[in-house]
Amino acid sequence: MKNDSYDRNEWTFGLSYKIAPGAVVKADYQIKDSAADSDVPNQLNVGLGVWF
Numbered sequence: 785m786k787n788d789s790y791d792r793n794e795w796t797f798g799l800s801y802k803i804a805p806g807a808v809v810k811a812d813y814q815i816k817d818s819a820a821d822s823d824v825p826n827q828l829n830v831g832l833g834v835w836f
Contacts, residue, residue, distance in 0.1 A: 807835070
């Protein structure tokens with residue numbers, strides 16, 4: 785028996801912007817697709833990276 789929950793695709797696209805030495809703002813968008821559930825939501829992620 786085939787389990788459709790393992791039949792999925794995910795694409796991630798992202799950008800980063802250096803705002804100061806040692807600091808960056810990052811954002812990425814994930815496009816998700818699953819054979820088991822057609823209502824898989826896409827996702828936007830935003831973060832701040834700091835090096836100290």
